[in-house]
Amino acid sequence: MKKLIITILFGLSLTNNSRASGDAAASALVSMALVGTIYSINSVQYDEWLKSEMESWKYDETDLTSSLSRGCDANLELRLHRNRRMSWIVLVVHNEKKEPIILNTDNMDVTFPNGAVRKMKSNHAVSDYKIDPGWTIQGVFPISEKAELANFKSMEVRLPFIDTTGKSVCELKGVLNRNDKREVDYLDYNRLLTVEFSLFYGNNLLATNSLKATSDKQGLFGILMNIYAYKNSGFTVGYLRQDLKKDNELTVKTARNLSALSLSETNYLIGYAVNFLHGRQFSTTFGLGLLGYTLEDTHEQNIHDMQNKTGEYINANFNYIYYSSDSFPYRGDYMVGLGFLFRNIPKFHIGNAVFGGASLAPYLDLNIGF
Amino acid sequence: MIKIKTILSIILVSFIISGCAKFITRLRVKPQLLYEDGLLISNSQTNPYRFKYENNQLRIDYALIIKNNVQEPKELDLTNAYYQANQEKSDLKCLFPKTNQTKKTLKFEEQALATCSVNITPSSLNALMLKDTDITLSIPLAHNIHNFTYRVFAEEFVQ
Numbered sequence: 001m002k003k004l005i006i007t008i009l010f011g012l013s014l015t016n017n018s019r020a021s022g023d024a025a026a027s028a029l030v031s032m033a034l035v036g037t038i039y040s041i042n043s044v045q046y047d048e049w050l051k052s053e054m055e056s057w058k059y060d061e062t063d064l065t066s067s068l069s070r071g072c073d074a075n076l077e078l079r080l081h082r083n084r085r086m087s088w089i090v091l092v093v094h095n096e097k098k099e100p101i102i103l104n105t106d107n108m109d110v111t112f113p114n115g116a117v118r119k120m121k122s123n124h125a126v127s128d129y130k131i132d133p134g135w136t137i138q139g140v141f142p143i144s145e146k147a148e149l150a151n152f153k154s155m156e157v158r159l160p161f162i163d164t165t166g167k168s169v170c171e172l173k174g175v176l177n178r179n180d181k182r183e184v185d186y187l188d189y190n191r192l193l194t195v196e197f198s199l200f201y202g203n204n205l206l207a208t209n210s211l212k213a214t215s216d217k218q219g220l221f222g223i224l225m226n227i228y229a230y231k232n233s234g235f236t237v238g239y240l241r242q243d244l245k246k247d248n249e250l251t252v253k254t255a256r257n258l259s260a261l262s263l264s265e266t267n268y269l270i271g272y273a274v275n276f277l278h279g280r281q282f283s284t285t286f287g288l289g290l291l292g293y294t295l296e297d298t299h300e301q302n303i304h305d306m307q308n309k310t311g312e313y314i315n316a317n318f319n320y321i322y323y324s325s326d327s328f329p330y331r332g333d334y335m336v337g338l339g340f341l342f343r344n345i346p347k348f349h350i351g352n353a354v355f356g357g358a359s360l361a362p363y364l365d366l367n368i369g370f
Numbered sequence: 371m372i373k374i375k376t377i378l379s380i381i382l383v384s385f386i387i388s389g390c391a392k393f394i395t396r397l398r399v400k401p402q403l404l405y406e407d408g409l410l411i412s413n414s415q416t417n418p419y420r421f422k423y424e425n426n427q428l429r430i431d432y433a434l435i436i437k438n439n440v441q442e443p444k445e446l447d448l449t450n451a452y453y454q455a456n457q458e459k460s461d462l463k464c465l466f467p468k469t470n471q472t473k474k475t476l477k478f479e480e481q482a483l484a485t486c487s488v489n490i491t492p493s494s495l496n497a498l499m500l501k502d503t504d505i506t507l508s509i510p511l512a513h514n515i516h517n518f519t520y521r522v523f524a525e526e527f528v529q
Contacts, residue, residue, distance in 0.1 A: 046417045061468065062483040068403075068410040068437040075403045077412050077435075092414065094403035136401050 054080045054087060054149075055185035057178050065176065072161050072170035073097040074131075080176050084192040084228075085333075085370070086326045087146035089120070089157065091139045093172070095131040103129040103137075104160045104168070111156045120157070128162065142326035145280065150189040153178045191277050192232050193333070193369040196285070198224040198317070200339065202363025220341075220361050224315075226273040226285060236287045236315070238269035240341075267343070268292035269313055275369075280324050283335055283369065287315040293345045295355060309356060311345035319367050335367035399432075399520045407512045408440030409476075415483065428490040432507055432518065435483055438476035444512045446482070448472045453488040455505040462488045462507055484509070 053065045057080045065080040077092040089110070095101050106127060108120040120141040131137055143149065159172040202220050220242045228234035243264045271289010278284070291311040319337030323330075341363060345356040399418045404411045415433035430453070438444045448464035449472045464486040466474045474482055486507060505520040 046419055050415065050417065059481060061481050062435060063468075064415065064435065064483065066412065066414065066435050066481075068412060068435065068439075068481065070405055070410060070439055075405050075410055077403050077414060079414070092401065092403050092412070096405060136403055138401065 049081070052081045052083055054082050054188050056180075056182050056188050057176060058182060059177075059179060060181065067174055067176050069172070069174040071172040072101065074101060074161075074172055076157075076159065076172050076174045078157055078174045078176050082146060082187055084187060084194050086142055086144075086191070087149065087188075088140050088142045088326075089176070091141065091157065091159075091174075092136060093131060093138075093159065094136040095133055098133050100130050100132050102162050102164070103131060104162045105129050105139075107160050108141075109158055111158065112152045113154055114152070128166075144326060146191060147189050149178075150184075153180070186231055190231075193226075193228055193275050193277065193283075195228070196224075196226040196275065196367060196369040198226070198365050198367045200224070200363040200365035202339075202341065202361045204359045204361045207359035208357035220363065222267075222341075222363075224269065226275065226287070228273070228275055232276065233272070233274050236269060236271050236273040236289060238267075240267035240269065241265075242267075264296050266294045266296070267313075268294075269315075271313065273315075277333075280333075281321055283319040283321055283333065283337075283367070285315070285317040285319075285339075287313075287317075289313060291343060291345070293343075293356075295350075297350060307348055307350065307355065309346050309348060311343060311356075313344075314342040316340050317365065317367075319365070331370065333367075333369040335365075335369065337365055337367065339363050339365055399518070402518060404516070405439070406516065407444070407514055408438060408442065409444060409511055410437040410439050411435070411511065411516065413518060430488050430490065430505070430507075430520070432486040433483060434486075434509070434518075435481060436476065436511065437481040438478055441478050443478070444476045446474045446476060446484075446511055448484060448486070448509060448511075451486060451507070451509045453490075453505065453507050455490070460488065460490075462486050462509070464509055 057065045059065070059067075065078075067078045069076045069078075073096050075094040075096060077090075079090040081088055081090060093103065110118045110120060112118070129137065149155075154175055154177045157174045157176070159174075160168055161170045161172065163169050200222050204220070220240060222238060222240035224236055224238035226234055226236050241264070269289060269291055271287055273285060273287040275283065275285045289312070291313045293309045293311050295307045295309075297306070317337060317339035319335035321333045321335050323334040325331055339362070341361045342358070343361070344358045347354055347356040349355065399413065399416060402411070402413045412435045413433070415435055416431070436446070446466075448466070451462040451464040453460055453462045464484055465472050466482055467485050468483065476482055486509060488507070490505075507518045507520070508515050509518065510516075
């Protein structure tokens with residue numbers, strides 16, 4: 001009850017006194033709902049964050065990847081997390097000194113057992129970072145290719161501290177170890193997309209029936225969304241639109257004998273999709289499913305006839321990843337490529353004219369994958 | 371044609387349903403990474419947003435990652451942990467979930483996870499609503515009692 005009263009008061013404070021009480025109540029309800037929703041989302045997100053650690057890097061004693069260490073009068077906690085696309089090191093440093101310490105973020109690195117050294121690139125543009133006495137800082141450092149981690153059994157994180165003149169004074173080190181006794185989770189080393197948006201434009205190369213007769217000069221425009229729910233498999237929803245050319249022969253063949261027949265077709269796609277990422281350069285996607293096909297016969301902006309059919313499609317898509325980023329807010333794979341869309345629509349008639357048929361359309365596309 | 375008002379109404383109702391279902395007291399715990407008595411202690415496994423209000427009781431779950439950073443083995447005994455808010459004090463149930471025991475010996479460089487939970491009674495909740503309050507979880511580790519503090523924000527909502 002107190003919750004409700006406080007919320008309504010909060011809502012009232014946001015509204016003008018002269019407004020109707022209905023507005024105030026609505027405002028209170030909205031604020032109440034928003035606060036509760038944000039709270040619940042935060043809670044779920046943190047739980048998900050805790051669950052997103054690399055399974056094969058968890059210690060048996062804690063079932064966590066968390067690794068604690070100490071040096072330079074500072075405490076360090078390292079964790080190794082991953083999502084579908086990337087993995088990252090979470091780093092927490094607590095200053096126990098009675099004076100500030102300066103972390104030289106430009107020279108932080110990770111050393112692998114084979115001697116390879118990688119700079120730790122932060123998501124945030126910070127240079128030397130001052131940590132006041134008793135303060136704790138946290139940083140997130142993406143690992144650009146998580147598949148590489150499968151080759152290593154440990155990694156040592158090195159954090160250099162400097163004084164105000166820039167001279168190195170101390171190094172804080174921590175180690176993350178792979179646990180060979182644990183099962184490897186599929187997400188640990190495989191880089192996968194979660195959602196992919198595609199915008200494409202193409203034309204029919206091979207076609208039968210009306211798809212040939214009506215579309216050889218007009219382009220096919222479409223948008224697709226692939227959602228990968230299980231490993232690299234998922235489903236596609238899409239929308240394709242094509243304004244067909246005006247064809248005198250078809251006009252004569254139809255029963256209405258209109259002076260100019262104008263046809264347009266719409267396709268709704270729903271089906272299965274599978275994606276393969278080849279390193280950071282290439283991506284291929286294959287899909288097949290059902291196609292809802294609508295042909296509209298319009299004259300002077302009035303629809304004279306509309307035919308709905310259910311067909312099938314097969315889609316193949318080859319993309320070059322021209323930009324890939326793990327840093328917010330540009331996180332994602334940006335791709336350009338080409339694809340082939342095969343459609344099969346059952347035959348049907350308008351007047352004497354035969355519509356439907358099969359077509360193969362090459363297209364160019366722009367993709368963003370997350 | 372669906373009107374924009376209908377869509378907005380649906381969104382609003384969805385927000386209200388999902389939001390109201392989750393109203394509980396807002397507590398905050400700040401990240402802590404301590405070094406005391408040769409032990410490194412982190413509370414990063416505690417979800418600062420996760421508290422359950424059920425059967426008129428507020429439940430707090432707390433987790434600590436502990437590492438022995440010195441050669442001498444450390445005897446940990448979580449039996450006498452307690453929680454305190456204002457003048458109220460009650461038992462805090464802590465254990466090592468891996469063994470389900472309250473006691474554990476940590477060797478050099480060994481790590482362990484300890485979890486604690488407490489159910490706060492309605493009378494405590496009323497007290498908490500008076501002002502911003504600190505809830506202190508006191509957990510004995512090795513020879514010292516370590517205090518971990520939650521700040522309760524009274525301007526938030528309590529059922």
